[in-house]
Amino acid sequence: MTPLLDVKSITKFYGNRIGCADVSFDLYPGEVMGIVGESGSGKTTLLNCLAGQLQPDSGEVLFDMRVGGLTDTVTMSEPERRMLSRTDWAFVHQHARDGLRMGVSAGGNVGERLMAVGARHYGEIRTKAIDWLERVEIAADRIDDKPKAFSGGMQQRLQIARNLVTGPRLVFMDEPTGGLDVSVQARLLDLLRGLVRELGLSAIIVTHDLAVVRLLADRLMVMKDGHVVETGLTDQVLDDPQHAYTQLLVSSVLQV
Amino acid sequence: MSDYNYAYLDEQTKRMIRRAILKGLAIPGYQVPFASREMPMPYGWGTGGVQVTASCLHPQDRLKVIDQGADDTTNAVSIRKFFQRVADVGVTEHTGDATVIQTRHRIPEDELTEDQILVYQVPIPEPLRFLEPRETETRKMHALEEYGLMHVKLYEDISQHGQIATAYAYPVQIEGRYIMDPSPIPKFDNPKMEMPAIQLFGAGREQRIYALPPYTKVVSLDFDDYPFEASKAPGACAICGADNTYLDEVIVDDAGGRMFVCSDTDYCAQCQAAQKPTSQEGEAA
Numbered sequence: 001m002t003p004l005l006d007v008k009s010i011t012k013f014y015g016n017r018i019g020c021a022d023v024s025f026d027l028y029p030g031e032v033m034g035i036v037g038e039s040g041s042g043k044t045t046l047l048n049c050l051a052g053q054l055q056p057d058s059g060e061v062l063f064d065m066r067v068g069g070l071t072d073t074v075t076m077s078e079p080e081r082r083m084l085s086r087t088d089w090a091f092v093h094q095h096a097r098d099g100l101r102m103g104v105s106a107g108g109n110v111g112e113r114l115m116a117v118g119a120r121h122y123g124e125i126r127t128k129a130i131d132w133l134e135r136v137e138i139a140a141d142r143i144d145d146k147p148k149a150f151s152g153g154m155q156q157r158l159q160i161a162r163n164l165v166t167g168p169r170l171v172f173m174d175e176p177t178g179g180l181d182v183s184v185q186a187r188l189l190d191l192l193r194g195l196v197r198e199l200g201l202s203a204i205i206v207t208h209d210l211a212v213v214r215l216l217a218d219r220l221m222v223m224k225d226g227h228v229v230e231t232g233l234t235d236q237v238l239d240d241p242q243h244a245y246t247q248l249l250v251s252s253v254l255q256v
Numbered sequence: 257m258s259d260y261n262y263a264y265l266d267e268q269t270k271r272m273i274r275r276a277i278l279k280g281l282a283i284p285g286y287q288v289p290f291a292s293r294e295m296p297m298p299y300g301w302g303t304g305g306v307q308v309t310a311s312c313l314h315p316q317d318r319l320k321v322i323d324q325g326a327d328d329t330t331n332a333v334s335i336r337k338f339f340q341r342v343a344d345v346g347v348t349e350h351t352g353d354a355t356v357i358q359t360r361h362r363i364p365e366d367e368l369t370e371d372q373i374l375v376y377q378v379p380i381p382e383p384l385r386f387l388e389p390r391e392t393e394t395r396k397m398h399a400l401e402e403y404g405l406m407h408v409k410l411y412e413d414i415s416q417h418g419q420i421a422t423a424y425a426y427p428v429q430i431e432g433r434y435i436m437d438p439s440p441i442p443k444f445d446n447p448k449m450e451m452p453a454i455q456l457f458g459a460g461r462e463q464r465i466y467a468l469p470p471y472t473k474v475v476s477l478d479f480d481d482y483p484f485e486a487s488k489a490p491g492a493c494a495i496c497g498a499d500n501t502y503l504d505e506v507i508v509d510d511a512g513g514r515m516f517v518c519s520d521t522d523y524c525a526q527c528q529a530a531q532k533p534t535s536q537e538g539e540a541a
Contacts, residue, residue, distance in 0.1 A: 079400045086404075101408075107415055108408045115411065116404025122414055122479040144415050 002064055004029045004170060004202050010049050010059035012042075018226035019045035023059075025221060025231065029169070032196060032203045034217030034234060036210060036249070042226040043206040044174055050204065051091050051172045052081045063088075063170070086116050090163035094175035096155035099162070100147045106133060106158055107143040113166045132161040136191060153184035157191065164195065171196075171203040177212055189215050210253055214238060222246045263310040263343040269293055273311040273465070277456055280467030285434030286398070287381050292463040296338075301331060302360055303460025305377035306338070309358045312373055312456070313339065318346040320354035325362040325502070325519035332360075351522050361424070363445040365501050365523035368453035370470060376439040378459040381466065383427045383437040403435050406477060414482055423487070429475045436466065438474075444488045444502045449474040493518040496527035 003026040012019035020042035027033050035043045048054040050061055052073055062070040066088070073081055085091065093099035100109055110129040111119070119125050130140045136157040138150075147155050156176065163171065176192065177185040193216055196203055205216055213220055213234055220237045222230040222245065230243040241247045261267065269291075276290040295303040313319065319339055323332040327349040335358060336347050348354050351366040358375040368374060384394045387405045397403070406427050413421045426443035429435050438449060439457060449455065455468040468474070478484040492499035494515040501523060503516040518524035 082400060082402065104408055104412060105415055108412050111411055112404055112408050115407040116402065120407070120480050122411065123481050125411065126415075 004064050006062040008060040010056045012056045020226045030200045032217045034213030034220045035206045037223035041223040047206045090168040090171040092173040094178045096159045099159040105144045109162045136161040173205045260342050265310045270311040276465040285430030285436040287464040287466045292460045299461040302377035304458030308458035309375045313343045317355045318348045320357045323360045326521045361440045363448045365520040370452040372453040374455045376457045378439040378457045381459040381464040431473050444486045446476045496524045
């Protein structure tokens with residue numbers, strides 16, 4: 001079985017400082033990979049390198065294209081990469097306002113990716129937008145409201161709908177539940193878990209919240225100071241941490 | 257007159273602008289940056305159009321200047337007088353007689369010919385400006401033909417107003433490639449852009465020139481189920497009776513009285529002149 005994503009020793013420096021160093025892993029179709037670590041550990045740098053938003057200094061990111069098999073996305077041309085990022089890839093930002101067009105209605109936000117790949121039938125775009133809004137539990141009658149009028153949790157769900165409407169195969173998520181209160185977080189996680197299972201999505205989730213990866217991720221990567229210090233199945237890493245830093249991380253979780 | 261170089265701009269500047277025009281003609285719809293000069297008029301009054309016109313003029317030309325279709329408005333009169341003074345050029349109000357026509361926000365009703373040049377004044381050349389404020393990003397979107405966003409604007413129009421409510425500066429796609437702002441002409445004029453005359457667009461403040469060679473394919477963007485429609489106010493001109501022209505609404509008193517008249521004053525005058533003999537015959541009989 002070919003992996004969907006094959007990452008080979010990605011390294012990114014900011015001047016003399018390490019962003020992330022020598023990170024390698026595979027991701028298979030339908031698999032969810034969690035990346036955890038404290039802030040400044042290089043998780044977001046790594047995610048941006050994988051998603052083509054940052055140019056890594058060295059290393060390869062091989063993606064299993066629909067045509068042509070495993071292709072290095074770092075060296076591919078910019079038009080191809082941008083095409084990927086609006087068809088087969090999705091990127092869910094921590095702050096919904098980074099991923100949404102705040103001046104455009106919810107329907108327009110969801111429809112943008114459809115129109116970007118050539119949809120030119122208003123009725124069909126709208127039907128699809130309504131369908132997706134309902135799937136992320138936003139009432140259909142909010143379709144013409146602007147995201148400004150939405151709560152934080154709704155904005156985040158709208159961002160997810162906007163990203164998934166073109167049926168991507170790989171979703172990058174950067175702290176998808178950051179800044180939401182716990183009950184909203186729980187609903188969002190439930191939704192994400194449902195969507196990932198139902199659509200067979202592969203996902204890479206960056207977070208500092210261990211509960212999020214416990215719920216969503218199959219495998220886990222722990223980062224510290226730009227390096228991967230431990231990898232393994234999520235339950236295994238969280239229940240029996242081997243590296244000193246992972247032990248510290250796991251024991252730091254507040255028990256309620 | 258002798259205090260200025262011919263047509264106000266110095267020869268180097270005109271050469272630079274002509275180069276930009278030629279490049280624009282070679283890549284229809286592409287916005288060519290140029291070093292816009294200060295002109296003796298404020299930005300927004302047609303500085304781009306004036307520079308393009310100045311670079312095209314020679315003493316044998318006959319210039320027509322219109323503002324919203326009219327030859328007798330302040331802006332049109334000022335620019336016409338300006339070129340009479342600095343370029344020694346003949347002027348006319350008849351569309352058919354002119355060799356160069358500078359226009360603000362209209363295309364004349366009369367069909368133009370192959371030996372005419374139509375110069376548009378453009379306030380904002382970037383059609384994606386209000387959708388994506390970063391110029392670096394919009395240039396990349398043009399380069400990579402990522403035009404999904406333009407349809408988002410039309411989608412928003414339909415979702416809010418039930419139809420494509422954009423009535424002027426209606427975005428067009430040129431030869432299946434560049435998306436272009438046709439300057440704020442009413443969308444009624446969009447179908448006329450596939451014409452035998454050369455069309456040049458000058459944006460002075462934004463420092464961009466773009467162009468359409470004769471007979472270039474110009475498609476107004478739309479949706480399959482909401483096709484483009486060249487709309488105008490219903491009815492006929494109250495003065496000449498023409499029902500196929502773009503109409504201006506004129507308020508005539510304080511009691512809500514209004515009338516619709518041709519926005520193209522030259523065309524309206526022609527229609528009236530054509531009707532006069534018949535009406536005199538009617539009186540005689």
